[in-house]
Structure formats: C-alpha cells, structure tokens
Amino acid sequence: MLENGKISTRQFTLMLFSLLLSTIMFGLPRILIEQSRQDVWQVMLITFVIDAALAIIYFILGMRYPRQTMIQYSETILGPWLGKISGLLFVLFFGYMTLIVLKTVSKFIDTVLLTGTPELAINFILLLITLYAVNAGLEVVARLSEIIAPLMIIALLIILTFSVNRVELGNLRPVFQHNVWELLKLSLLPISLYGVCITMGVFIPYHNNPKESLKAKWIAIGSGTILSIMTLMSLITIFGTSYSSQQVYPVFRLAQIIKVGDFFERIETVVIIFQIAGAFVSMVILYYSSVLGLAQIFKIQRYQTLTPYFGVIMLILSVFVFSNITEINQFTETIFPFLAIFIEVFLIIMLLIVSLIRHGIKKT
Amino acid sequence: MQKGKRVIYLFLILGISWLITGCWDRKELEGRAIVTLIALDKGENNDIKFSVRVVRTSDSQESGTGGSSGSERASVIMSSTGDTVFDAIRNLVLKSGRKLYYPHNTAIIFGNEIAREGILPILDVFNRDAEMHPLTWVLVTPGEAADILEAQPTLESLSAKQLDMMLNDFGATSKTVATNLLDTMKQLAYDSPGVVLSNIELDPNNPRKALLLNGAAVFQRDKLIGRLDPLETRGYLWSQGKVESGVITFPCPGEENKKVSMEIKRANRKIESDISDGQLKFTITINVESRLAEQACLTDLGNPEKLMELKKSQCEVIEKEIRSIVDKAQEKYSTDILGFGTELSRKFPQEWQNIKENWAEEFPKAEVDIVVNSKIFDIGLIKQPL
Numbered sequence: 001m002l003e004n005g006k007i008s009t010r011q012f013t014l015m016l017f018s019l020l021l022s023t024i025m026f027g028l029p030r031i032l033i034e035q036s037r038q039d040v041w042q043v044m045l046i047t048f049v050i051d052a053a054l055a056i057i058y059f060i061l062g063m064r065y066p067r068q069t070m071i072q073y074s075e076t077i078l079g080p081w082l083g084k085i086s087g088l089l090f091v092l093f094f095g096y097m098t099l100i101v102l103k104t105v106s107k108f109i110d111t112v113l114l115t116g117t118p119e120l121a122i123n124f125i126l127l128l129i130t131l132y133a134v135n136a137g138l139e140v141v142a143r144l145s146e147i148i149a150p151l152m153i154i155a156l157l158i159i160l161t162f163s164v165n166r167v168e169l170g171n172l173r174p175v176f177q178h179n180v181w182e183l184l185k186l187s188l189l190p191i192s193l194y195g196v197c198i199t200m201g202v203f204i205p206y207h208n209n210p211k212e213s214l215k216a217k218w219i220a221i222g223s224g225t226i227l228s229i230m231t232l233m234s235l236i237t238i239f240g241t242s243y244s245s246q247q248v249y250p251v252f253r254l255a256q257i258i259k260v261g262d263f264f265e266r267i268e269t270v271v272i273i274f275q276i277a278g279a280f281v282s283m284v285i286l287y288y289s290s291v292l293g294l295a296q297i298f299k300i301q302r303y304q305t306l307t308p309y310f311g312v313i314m315l316i317l318s319v320f321v322f323s324n325i326t327e328i329n330q331f332t333e334t335i336f337p338f339l340a341i342f343i344e345v346f347l348i349i350m351l352l353i354v355s356l357i358r359h360g361i362k363k364t
Numbered sequence: 365m366q367k368g369k370r371v372i373y374l375f376l377i378l379g380i381s382w383l384i385t386g387c388w389d390r391k392e393l394e395g396r397a398i399v400t401l402i403a404l405d406k407g408e409n410n411d412i413k414f415s416v417r418v419v420r421t422s423d424s425q426e427s428g429t430g431g432s433s434g435s436e437r438a439s440v441i442m443s444s445t446g447d448t449v450f451d452a453i454r455n456l457v458l459k460s461g462r463k464l465y466y467p468h469n470t471a472i473i474f475g476n477e478i479a480r481e482g483i484l485p486i487l488d489v490f491n492r493d494a495e496m497h498p499l500t501w502v503l504v505t506p507g508e509a510a511d512i513l514e515a516q517p518t519l520e521s522l523s524a525k526q527l528d529m530m531l532n533d534f535g536a537t538s539k540t541v542a543t544n545l546l547d548t549m550k551q552l553a554y555d556s557p558g559v560v561l562s563n564i565e566l567d568p569n570n571p572r573k574a575l576l577l578n579g580a581a582v583f584q585r586d587k588l589i590g591r592l593d594p595l596e597t598r599g600y601l602w603s604q605g606k607v608e609s610g611v612i613t614f615p616c617p618g619e620e621n622k623k624v625s626m627e628i629k630r631a632n633r634k635i636e637s638d639i640s641d642g643q644l645k646f647t648i649t650i651n652v653e654s655r656l657a658e659q660a661c662l663t664d665l666g667n668p669e670k671l672m673e674l675k676k677s678q679c680e681v682i683e684k685e686i687r688s689i690v691d692k693a694q695e696k697y698s699t700d701i702l703g704f705g706t707e708l709s710r711k712f713p714q715e716w717q718n719i720k721e722n723w724a725e726e727f728p729k730a731e732v733d734i735v736v737n738s739k740i741f742d743i744g745l746i747k748q749p750l
Contacts, residue, residue, distance in 0.1 A: 112494045173710035242553035243546075246491075257498055257546060266467075266497075 002295055002303050003138050006208045009216050011142035014149040016197050016220035019285050021152055022278035023196050024228055025251055026104045027329055029235055034245035036186045038175045038236060041229050046183055047190040048225040052218055055200065057348050059214040062204035064355060070201030071293040077355045084297055086347060091293040093343045097196055098286040099314060102126060103322045105279040112252060112272065123318045126280065131311045133284045134291060135304050138206055141284050148281045155274035156227055159251070160234050162258045167237045189333065192340035197221060202289045248325055397462040400439065400524035403509035404486055405475035407445045414452035415443035415510040416464060417524065439522060441513050449489045470524040471501035473564060475509035479581070479588035484552065490545060498546040501531050503564045504581040504588060512564055515573045523575060530577055531562065535608025538601050539594035540577040552586060555709040558701030559583040560600055563591055584699040592689070599689035602650055602682060603702045605633035612654070614681045616661035617673040626678055627657035635707045639715060644730035646704050650682060655742035659749060666747035671740050679736040686734050694728040704730065
C-alpha cells in the first residue's frame with residue numbers, strides 16, 4: 001500500500017467540508033448571484049440534492065471494491081489500458097483543480113493583501129508548504145483540515161453575524177423568477193464545482209469505517225450548502241444583487257464593511273487569512289489526491305517521489321495559465337462545467353455500469 | 365542520516381529568517397502619509413484636480429504643542445492634476461515624495477462642476493482599488509471641493525474626524541443625509557437610479573472656516589441636478605425610512621405665534637405600489653412615535669384632548685415635508701429618488717420589464733398617497749409651563 005494511514009469519520013467529513021467550502025467561497029458567489037439573482041438558494045438546494053445522489057454512486061463503487069481508490073478500481077473495472085486512461089482523467093481533474101485553486105488564491109492575495117509581491121513568489125511559498133503537508137501523509141492532511149475547518153466556520157460566522165445590522169430584507173424580492181428547467185441549467189456550474197468532493201473516491205479506502213462515508217459526505221456537503229446559502233443570502237440582503245454581481249470578491253467586501261461600535265472594524269484581513277488557510281487545505285487535499293493517483297497508475301512504490309515534480313509542474317503552469325481573474329472566471333463559467341460533469345458524472349456512471357456487467361450485481 | 369536531518373533542519377530554521385524579513389510591499393510608518401480627506405474638482409484643461417488633506421505622521425507630536433496653529437500644522441493640503449483620478453493620485457507623489465496611504469480616508473468630496481458631469485467615472489477607482497474603503501463618506505459641495513479641505517476643526521483635532529462625527533450623528537436632526545460609498549453604489553445599482561448625497565459647505569457665519577452640513581444634493585443617475593433644503597431632505601429621509609430622530613416644530617394650538625417642538629423617537633415607513641387599473645399608484649405609510657419636547661406657549665397641553673390636536677398637526681407637518689419632496693422629485697427633477705422603481709420591480713417583476721424602458725416618463729405621472737400615523741407617548745417631566 002502506498003498509504004498506510006487511516007482517517008476517522010470526523011476527519012473524512014471535515015476534509016470534504018473544507019475542500020467544498022473553500023472552493024465555492026472565492027469566485028463562485030459573484031457568478032451565482034449574477035446568474036440566478038434572488039433564486040440562488042433554490043439553485044444551491046438543487047445542487048445539494050444532485051450531488052448527494054451522485055455520492056451514492058461513489059459510495060457503491062467504494063463498497064464494491066474495498067481498499068481500492070477510484071483510480072485503482074477503474075483499472076480493476078476497465079482493464080489495464082482503458083482503466084489507466086480513466087484513472088488519468090481523474091488525476092488530471094484533481095491536478096486541474098489544484099491549479100485553479102492555486103491561481104485563485106494567489107490572484108486574490110495579489111489583488112488584496114500583498115499588492116507588490118510577484119505572484120510567482122506567492123505561488124512558490126504556497127506550493128512549498130503544500131508539498132510539505134502532502135509528503136507527511138494522509139493522516140496529517142486529515143488533521144490539518146480538522147484544525148482549519150472550525151476556523152473557517154468561525155471566520156464565516158463572524159462575517160455573517162456582525163454584518164447583520166446592514167441587512168435589508170427588501171432585497172430578497174422578487175423571488176421565483178425561474179422555472180425548474182432554468183434552475184437546473186443554472187445549477188450546472190455549482191454542481192461542477194461541488195464535484196471536487198469526488199475526492200471521496202480517493203479517501204473511502206482509508207476511512208476506518210467505510211460504511212459511514214456516505215453519511216459523512218452528506219453531512220459535509222449539507223453543512224457546506226447551508227453555510228454557502230447563508231453567505232449568498234447575506235450578500236443579497238446587504239448588497240443587493242446588482243452590487244454583488246459587480247464585485248469580484250463579494251465575501252471580502254462583506255468583511256470590509258463590518259463595523260460594530262467604533263472599535264470592531266477592518267477585520268477583513270483576519271477573515272481573509274482564514275479563507276486563505278481554507279484554500280490551502282483544499283490545495284493540499286487535491287495535490288495529495290493527484291500524486292497518490294499518479295503513483296497508483298504507474299505503480300510507483302512511494303508517492304512522495306512524485307510530489308516535487310508535480311509541484312514544479314504546477315509552478316511552471318501557474319505562470320502560463322490564467323493571467324488574470326477574468327480568465328479564471330470565464331473558464332469556470334463556460335468550459336469547466338462540461339469538463340467537470342463529464343468526469344464526475346458520466347465517467348463514474350460508466351464505471352458503475354461496466355462494473356455491474358463484469359462483476360455482477362451481488363459483488364460486495 | 366541523523367546528521368543529515370539536522371543540517372536540513374538548521375537550513376530550514378535559517379530559512380525562516382529569510383522569509384520573515386517582510387514582503388516586497390512593506391511600508392514603514394515614517395514613510396507614510398495618511399490621507400484623511402479627498403476632494404475632487406474639475407481642472408482647468410478638462411482634467412481632474414485631486415486634492416487631499418494629509419496627516420503628517422513624523423512630526424505631528426511636536427507641532428501638536430505649537431499652540432493654536434497645532435491643528436493646522438498637523439495636517440497639510442496637497443493637490444495635483446491628471447487625466448484620470450488615478451493619474452492624479454500618482455502625480456501627487458511628484459510633490460509629496462511619500463506614497464500616500466488611503467485606507468483611513470474619511471470622505472470623498474465632489475466639487476459642483478465635476479458632480480454635474482457625473483460621479484460614476486470618478487468613483488470607479490475608489491471601488492476598484494483594494495486600498496480604498498467602502499465605508500468612506502461621499503459628499504458634494506456647491507463650490508470648489510478643495511476649499512472644503514481648508515476648513516478648520518472646532519472641537520476635534522482633525523477636520524476629517526469632525527466631519528465623520530457630524531455625519532454619524534446626522535440622525536439627531538435628520539436634516540441631512542449620510543451616504544457612504546457603499547450606499548452610493550447601491551443606490552446607483554437599484555432600479556431607481558436617483559442618488560441623494562449629503563451637501564457640505566463652509567459655515568458662512570463663521571469667519572474661521574468651519575464645516576456645515578446643509579441639506580442634500582440630488583443626482584439623476586450619477587449627474588448632479590439640484591439641491592434639497594434641510595426640510596426637503598427630511599422629507600426624503602421619511603420616504604426612505606431613514607429618519608432616526610429630529611425636531612418637528614409647528615404653531616401651538618390656540619396660540620398661533622408661539623411654537624411647540626416635538627422630538628421624533630421612532631419612525632418607520634412602508635411603500636406599497638399598485639398598478640391594477642393602469643394607473644401607477646404608490647402609498648407611503650409612515651408610523652412615527654414622538655414626545656413633546658418643548659412648548660413656547662403657556663396653554664396647558666398636558667391632557668389627552670390637546671395631545672390629540674398636537675398629533676394631528678404633527679401628521680400634517682410630516683405629510684407636508686414628504687409631499688414637498690415627492691412634488692419636487694416628480695415635477696422639478698423628474699427623477700425617481702424615492703425608490704418607487706425598486707419597489708415596483710420587486711412587487712411586479714414581469715410588468716416592470718415593460719415600464720422600465722420609459723420609467724422617466726411614467727414616474728412623474730404616478731399618483732402618490734401619503735399616510736402618516738403618529739403617536740405621542742411622552743410629555744417629559746412637567747405637565748404645563750406654569
């Protein structure tokens with residue numbers, strides 16, 4: 001085994017939770033509010049239901065092939081060649097997500113916090129600590145998310161609580177302006193981003209009680225959805241839809257306007273640091289999934305041999321892809337949903353069907 | 365192995381010192397010049413004149429002891445010009461040497477000329493740049509904005525601090541508005557594209573230039589089109605439900621030449637829209653609670669019948685205040701500053717899509733009803749003057 005660590009149910013939940021929350025907290029709120037306006041909570045609920053249903057497929061496959069990650073069982077199901085290609089698709093997806101999260105965070109730091117620092121320096125330091133955490137193994141990754149997930153929740157709750165005095169409920173109207181078909185179309189983008197949680201397929205074999213993993217995932221995405229709906233609703237009630245969809249980082253703006261009394265203000269930096277820490281956790285998880293998958297595809301003894309190379313590739317790519325935030329956003333809005341949904345929905349359904357045909361229904 | 369590890373740890377520890385020395389964009393306090401007020405005017409050659417009031421960080425201590433001129437020397441005024449606001453901001457460094465520091469800026473003040481041409485192009489940089497804060501106040505002055513910077517503080521050590529306190533307490537009279545950058549942008553983003561900003565002037569009665577908030581300025585979308593006097597401004601605040609407190613005066617029942625003052629304690633408003641019979645109709649309902657704060661007449665007002673009369677006159681006065689601003693918005697400015705369009709778009713989103721196109725023509729024709737319910741809940745410590 002490449003990885004001998006075991007994670008508990010709580011760690012499993014918090015890993016998926018922090019991964020999800022930090023992925024959808026940066027650029028997504030603006031795009032979501034711009035597209036679905038006051039109906040955004042319906043879109044998020046639909047997303048939750050669909051993603052919870054998808055989780056069942058990952059869970060079934062994880063149960064049918066115990067002690068195998070999604071990369072390994074795609075080889076068991078499809079045979080060595082097709083299986084390697086399908087495994088590589090998963091790895092590429094994780095790699096791509098690592099890159100997107102890295103670029104989003106470094107762009108954000110570059111715009112908001114360290115305006116004079118070259119982006120390469122930020123990327124380098126971020127990748128260096130990520131590499132260190134990944135090399136330390138799964139249990140460290142899990143404990144890291146156990147520490148940072150509560151901090152993220154606290155930070156978010158601080159923003160939401162102390163901005164309550166600016167809420168204007170009138171901004172919530174008009175509601176129900178989209179029919180079901182439109183809502184489904186609008187939820188395509190959040191579903192594709194919720195797709196980062198397919199990393200559950202990588203972690204199920206290391207879960208000390210795999211039967212619990214479906215429930216754990218539901219709790220993770222459920223609480224993630226609740227928190228993101230709360231955030232989106234505060235953005236709409238406080239800023240209104242037009243102002244929110246004007247802001248590149250609406251959650252940062254929300255933290256900026258917090259002012260309680262004459263002393264509790266300008267806390268945006270504290271909040272932003274927690275947000276960056278969350279993004280760091282999701283980078284670690286995605287980075288780990290990528291290198292572990294690669295090592296499993298190419299049958300390498302220690303995945304740690306691959307981490308530096310992967311880091312260097314990420315660093316080099318980070319210079320060439322997405323020179324600014326608008327490119328990231330455009331990519332996320334137009335191409336990414338199809339790419340992601342191909343991998344996280346079609347690929348896995350195909351795997352399930354082939355598995356049912358080849359190994360029978362009753363395989364445990 | 366053990367030794368190799370130690371060497372690596374040693375290098376890592378040494379590496380930390382390499383990282384904690386700071387970032388590329390570190391700034392020392394001595395190198396900073398903190399901007400407290402910004403004034404924007406139209407320059408001579410169609411460019412932008414950008415003036416700032418800056419606190420001197422390094423020697424503010426010693427100049428603070430310099431007697432009466434202390435506050436003057438603690439902060440200085442600088443100005444520059446440029447094609448755009450950001451160009452002007454950077455050109456200022458040619459004169460100051462220090463790069464100015466903006467996060468603690470209190471207010472952005474527009475001169476009359478530049479406000480008439482539109483404030484949206486000017487505000488862009490304040491929304492875009494991460495160094496600018498969204499809670500900065502936005503004000504307009506009838507003359508040159510740069511003149512406002514020369515105002516001397518009366519009670520505080522910095523005029524910016526005094527301005528901040530004046531705006532925070534606008535609710536004591538509710539005769540002016542306090543609008544920050546966030547509110548301004550929100551008003552522009554709503555479906556009723558009228559903005560009302562606070563109007564600031566130099567107090568004409570004070571020879572030592574002092575600040576005075578005087579009414580409000582009205583914008584059609586982002587262009588200045590006129591001004592409101594203090595009572596019209598309160599009418600506007602009534603219609604927005606933003607009246608916090610304030611004093612209503614009207615003639616005493618029985619003695620027409622003497623006045624009573626009512627103190628507003630609580631107020632809220634509701635706007636309802638109706639388009640059922642083809643005619644746009646809006647109803648503004650105000651609920652107000654007030655107390656008898658002062659009476660100049662000698663009549664005994666401390667009984668339910670008299671208080672009933674006071675209540676009636678109070679309702680009339682409030683209704684008149686609101687009516688004056690509604691008429692002005694509809695007839696003089698033809699601009700929906702009252703938020704009717706926003707209300708309509710929320711209640712009738714489908715119909716609004718058709719009305720939206722010619723809202724500017726529809727708005728002046730709309731019928732507006734004003735309903736005021738008031739309650740007098742307190743008369744203070746004495747029952748009658750004597």
